[in-house]
Amino acid sequence: MKRTLIPGAAIGALLASATFVFADLAQPKPSPTPEQGKIVLYTSLTVAADPRASEARLQISQETLNRIREGAGNSSVNQSVTQRLMHSSTQTMMAGLFMFLAVSFAGVWLARSSHSRSHKAAAAVLVGGIMLSAAAMMVRANAGPPGYIRWQGLPQALKDGKTTRGGTDIEIVPGDDGIKLIVPLRSERRPGEE
Amino acid sequence: MERAENISLAVWQRARPVRTRATTKSFAAALIASACLSAALASWLPLQVSIVTVFLFAGPHNWFEARYFLMRLPARFGRSRNFFTVAFAGIFLLTVTYVSLPALYYASVWSGENWPTAIATWNTLLLLWLAALVILRGKQNSKRDWSWALPAAFPLCAFNWLAPELFSLAIVYVHPLIALWFLDRHLRRTRSEWLPTYRRCLMVLPFLVILMGWQLARTSSLADDNGLFWRITQHAGAQLLPGVSSHMLVSMHVFLEMLHYGVWIIALPLIGASGAIWSVETIPLARRRRGFPKLVAAVLICGLFVVAVLWLGFSMNYAVTRDVYFAVAIAHVLAEAPFLLRML
Numbered sequence: 001m002k003r004t005l006i007p008g009a010a011i012g013a014l015l016a017s018a019t020f021v022f023a024d025l026a027q028p029k030p031s032p033t034p035e036q037g038k039i040v041l042y043t044s045l046t047v048a049a050d051p052r053a054s055e056a057r058l059q060i061s062q063e064t065l066n067r068i069r070e071g072a073g074n075s076s077v078n079q080s081v082t083q084r085l086m087h088s089s090t091q092t093m094m095a096g097l098f099m100f101l102a103v104s105f106a107g108v109w110l111a112r113s114s115h116s117r118s119h120k121a122a123a124a125v126l127v128g129g130i131m132l133s134a135a136a137m138m139v140r141a142n143a144g145p146p147g148y149i150r151w152q153g154l155p156q157a158l159k160d161g162k163t164t165r166g167g168t169d170i171e172i173v174p175g176d177d178g179i180k181l182i183v184p185l186r187s188e189r190r191p192g193e194e
Numbered sequence: 195m196e197r198a199e200n201i202s203l204a205v206w207q208r209a210r211p212v213r214t215r216a217t218t219k220s221f222a223a224a225l226i227a228s229a230c231l232s233a234a235l236a237s238w239l240p241l242q243v244s245i246v247t248v249f250l251f252a253g254p255h256n257w258f259e260a261r262y263f264l265m266r267l268p269a270r271f272g273r274s275r276n277f278f279t280v281a282f283a284g285i286f287l288l289t290v291t292y293v294s295l296p297a298l299y300y301a302s303v304w305s306g307e308n309w310p311t312a313i314a315t316w317n318t319l320l321l322l323w324l325a326a327l328v329i330l331r332g333k334q335n336s337k338r339d340w341s342w343a344l345p346a347a348f349p350l351c352a353f354n355w356l357a358p359e360l361f362s363l364a365i366v367y368v369h370p371l372i373a374l375w376f377l378d379r380h381l382r383r384t385r386s387e388w389l390p391t392y393r394r395c396l397m398v399l400p401f402l403v404i405l406m407g408w409q410l411a412r413t414s415s416l417a418d419d420n421g422l423f424w425r426i427t428q429h430a431g432a433q434l435l436p437g438v439s440s441h442m443l444v445s446m447h448v449f450l451e452m453l454h455y456g457v458w459i460i461a462l463p464l465i466g467a468s469g470a471i472w473s474v475e476t477i478p479l480a481r482r483r484r485g486f487p488k489l490v491a492a493v494l495i496c497g498l499f500v501v502a503v504l505w506l507g508f509s510m511n512y513a514v515t516r517d518v519y520f521a522v523a524i525a526h527v528l529a530e531a532p533f534l535l536r537m538l
Binding site for chain 2: 042061067090091094095096098099101102105106109112113
């Protein structure tokens with residue numbers, strides 16, 4: 001049982017880790033892509049109608065402005081792990097190096113260890129790691145309702161003169177086109193009804 | 195030669211009161227009531243309670259920890275010389291580098307793009323230092339095989355390089371729980387009859403954490419519209435976990451911090467782990483022949499002065515003092531590791 005369990009767990013761990021490691025794939029030829037913006041801050045946005053105003057105004061609090069400045073200087077914070085790894089070969093290499101060292105040292109330790117309890121503990125850790133990896137892949141769906149839900153009532157709220165509040169990513173884009181607000185409104189008409 | 199394991203056990207043994215079932219029940223009731231009260235306060239007014247608890251208890255709890263570490267420090271290192279050399283060298287170097295990281299950043303020595311690499315490097319050094327301490331401690335007893343430390347440290351290093359900021363955030367949340375481990379070891383030595391009750395009480399904590407998460411997960415994020423509130427929410431991980439309510443994060447962190455302060459300031463002194471607070475007789479460095487009682491007393495008095503300076507700083511500029519405190523306080527986080535290992 002033990003002989004089967006430990007190699008099985010080790011193979012499972014390697015297979016699970018293979019989903020995160022793309023180091024062995026050939027590098028695709030870089031294709032020219034338009035320069036993309038970077039998200040520096042997630043905050044709330046309130047859209048309010050003002051019948052007495054003559055110009056549209058964008059109000060930003062001093063603290064929010066400070067955070068945008070700070071976020072623009074440290075944009076890596078809000079990137080996902082995958083995005084960051086795609087842009088940081090150092091982090092990818094170091095993580096791979098330590099994974100290699102972990103597997104190597106764990107193998108030497110298992111081979112040298114004479115205690116069956118140690119083997120069982122190592123097997124339990126490996127099995128646990130595999131289950132956690134599998135669970136982590138599955139629970140991505142449990143990320144909560146999408147942000148556009150809050151913006152669905154915006155057109156009606158503007159007609160009624162009411163305010164609408166929802167989440168907003170502040171994105172710094174290249175160019176000199178001023179400020180643009182992109183609201184995630186979904187069309188309620190089904191395809192083919194137009 | 196005085197063995198570190200036996201340093202102050204005699205004092206604790208003499209301080210042992212009459213054990214009754216009633217005291218065990220009182221102990222359990224006090225623990226659960228304290229945990230529930232902390233959870234309720236942290237959930238109700240997280241930002242305000244965070245400000246008040248850090249103001250009142252951050253400095254004093256460091257003083258109690260420093261006194262406790264002095265008490266656990268052997269007068270002669272003997273076979274532990276290598277262990278303590280690595281421990282103190284690590285505490286010093288890691289503290290200096292940790293404090294210098296933001297200083298170098300604000301001095302524009304490197305750009306923000308390299309910040310994750312700097313953090314990951316520091317975390318890696320921390321993990322390798324911890325692994326070295328575990329191995330050195332394991333070698334002091336031939337019955338122990340603690341060579342698993344390196345195989346355990348390397349996967350953590352790999353995870354750290356994948357998500358350095360999340361790893362640092364994990365340290366913020368795990369550190370308060372270490373105090374509970376210290377309390378467990380002391381109860382085992384000095385109040386062994388309370389230990390099963392204590393461990394049963396610890397099982398309440400996951401339920402409280404789940405309950406807090408369930409109640410606060412859907413709450414709107416805290417209004418961090420001033421610099422201080424923003425710092426508190428960032429410290430709890432609001433920027434790293436934008437999909438999680440900052441109310442829940444801050445509440446959870448404050449709850450754990452309150453437990454941490456409670457253990458160091460109330461629980462451990464009450465069970466006699468810190469000895470008589472004003473007496474230096476329980477400190478080996480002061481008690482031994484040719485010891486340094488005046489030096490130890492001076493260090494403790496200087497510690498009280500630092501606590502007073504910290505209170506003054508909080509009164510004058512809370513936000514800046516809080517930032518400075520949490521940067522420098524990494525020293526006490528690091529110091530807990532070798533002294534905890536000495537108790538295992």
